[in-house]
Amino acid sequence: MRNLLIFITKYNAFFLFLIFEISSLLIYVKYNSFQKATFINSTNQVTGNLYAKVNEFKGYLSLKDVNDRLAKENAELRNQLRSSKYVDTVAKHSVTDTIYKQQYTYIEAQVISNSINKRNNYLTISRGSHDGLVKGMGVINGQGVVGKVMFVGEHMAVVQSLLHKDTRFSAMLANSKEIGYLQWSEDLNPRKGLLGEVSNNAQPKIGEMVVTSDLSLFPAGIPLGKVSKLTTKGGGFFLNMEVALAVDFSKLEYVYVVVNKFALEQTKLEAQEIKPDE
Amino acid sequence: MSRIILINLIRFVMLVLLQVFLLKNITLYNLSTPYLYILFIVLLPFETPNLVLFVLSFILGLTIDAFYDTPGLHAAACTLLAFVRVLFISITVQKDGFDNEPEPTLSIMGFRWFFTYALILTLFHHFFLFNLEVFKFTEIGYTLSRFLLSSVFTVFLMLLSGLLFFKKKERK
Numbered sequence: 001m002r003n004l005l006i007f008i009t010k011y012n013a014f015f016l017f018l019i020f021e022i023s024s025l026l027i028y029v030k031y032n033s034f035q036k037a038t039f040i041n042s043t044n045q046v047t048g049n050l051y052a053k054v055n056e057f058k059g060y061l062s063l064k065d066v067n068d069r070l071a072k073e074n075a076e077l078r079n080q081l082r083s084s085k086y087v088d089t090v091a092k093h094s095v096t097d098t099i100y101k102q103q104y105t106y107i108e109a110q111v112i113s114n115s116i117n118k119r120n121n122y123l124t125i126s127r128g129s130h131d132g133l134v135k136g137m138g139v140i141n142g143q144g145v146v147g148k149v150m151f152v153g154e155h156m157a158v159v160q161s162l163l164h165k166d167t168r169f170s171a172m173l174a175n176s177k178e179i180g181y182l183q184w185s186e187d188l189n190p191r192k193g194l195l196g197e198v199s200n201n202a203q204p205k206i207g208e209m210v211v212t213s214d215l216s217l218f219p220a221g222i223p224l225g226k227v228s229k230l231t232t233k234g235g236g237f238f239l240n241m242e243v244a245l246a247v248d249f250s251k252l253e254y255v256y257v258v259v260n261k262f263a264l265e266q267t268k269l270e271a272q273e274i275k276p277d278e
Numbered sequence: 279m280s281r282i283i284l285i286n287l288i289r290f291v292m293l294v295l296l297q298v299f300l301l302k303n304i305t306l307y308n309l310s311t312p313y314l315y316i317l318f319i320v321l322l323p324f325e326t327p328n329l330v331l332f333v334l335s336f337i338l339g340l341t342i343d344a345f346y347d348t349p350g351l352h353a354a355a356c357t358l359l360a361f362v363r364v365l366f367i368s369i370t371v372q373k374d375g376f377d378n379e380p381e382p383t384l385s386i387m388g389f390r391w392f393f394t395y396a397l398i399l400t401l402f403h404h405f406f407l408f409n410l411e412v413f414k415f416t417e418i419g420y421t422l423s424r425f426l427l428s429s430v431f432t433v434f435l436m437l438l439s440g441l442l443f444f445k446k447k448e449r450k
Contacts, residue, residue, distance in 0.1 A: 012328050012329075013328045013364040013365075014361070017357060017360070020333075020353075021357045024336065024339065024340075024350045024357055025350060027353065028350025029350070046344075047345050050298075115303075115346075116305070117302075117303075119412045120348070122347040188308045190308070
């Protein structure tokens with residue numbers, strides 16, 4: 001027993017190393033596999049507030065850019081207004097529209113922390129469960145798809161960015177409607193994505209838009225990027241291609257969280273379907 | 279004694295703030311990202327007890343993790359760093375006579391020793407960090423190049439800060 005104690009005190013560095021290494025790896029593995037919201041992330045009081053403070057300062061620097069983008073978006077939305085279209089029939093009916101009901105609503109949120117230079121990137125936004133956010137909601141901005149909500153705190157949430165090794169969104173080619181999936185390219189370029197598993201019948205052209213498909217958690221048709229290069233890597237039964245991403249991740253300021261009214265119903269149904277029936 | 283604690287406390291806060299609000303946003307060619315915050319562990323006094331050293335490394339790692347949203351990742355890497363530090367110092371530095379040389383800084387230990395020390399510690403830390411973060415064998419080539427170039431960047435910043443806070447030797 002005494003020898004054991006002497007042994008342990010002599011090599012105390014090694015044993016201390018083992019203890020701390022194992023505990024940190026446990027934290028790492030647990031957090032990654034179960035995706036539990038722990039207190040060690042940027043939605044907690046201290047880190048969240050610090051990020052928010054610094055962001056307030058930085059906000060002024062990019063005001064001009066944000067204004068330009070908002071103005072452009074406003075113009076686009078204005079174009080879609082009914083009042084900016086003319087009617088080319090003579091008789092004008094007023095129709096109460098009962099066919100269309102709102103399926104998606106949007107919550108605007110400010111990005112208070114963001115990164116683009118790691119293998120797995122996250123952003124923190126200024127809305128949380130208090131504002132109706134739930135894990136798994138999609139996040140977009142005026143340019144296109146940004147990511148999906150991962151952890152929800154009371155007043156803040158962490159979003160798993162498209163620039164993450166586990167992020168995959170169902171996508172389609174805008175013209176041919178061929179479906180595939182989009183993920184971040186492996187060389188960690190924040191402007192490049194990879195569109196994979198497109199059927200061989202598709203004939204994509206360089207410059208063709210890639211948009212979200214009906215299968216994704218976003219409304220169909222939100223831009224993801226443009227086809228920039230046709231590669232044959234992987235080959236086989238599927239086509240792969242490089243996509244220039246629509247969103248400039250280095251300049252995210254404001255984003256919209258997509259609330260899908262039917263999301264709960266859909267996940268419930270799909271969970272049922274997956275269960276094996278004996 | 280209390281002066282040393284105060285200096286290290288200030289260093290801790292400054293390095294974390296620098297890392298989180300400035301260096302986090304810096305990348306060269308999507309390859310090289312500096313992690314200068316480990317300078318805190320590198321510069322702890324020689325006579326820090328092992329227990330304190332490991333606890334501080336663990337806390338530093340978790341603090342960075344909180345800002346980076348990766349609980350455990352930096353903590354694991356920092357713990358490894360602390361262990362390598364203990365080994366390196368026990369091999370290269372004789373244990374007696376630290377009356378007036380309490381810290382492994384550039385100005386006290388000289389360029390050659392400090393450079394080797396910083397380089398080896400950074401290499402271990404970054405290698406572990408990048409590989410644990412990616413954890414995919416298929417991307418090993420890319421991860422390795424990121425690891426090497428980031429290490430160069432970090433060591434460069436460390437030497438730069440060493441020169442910036444260079445103190446003339448008090449010994450005659």
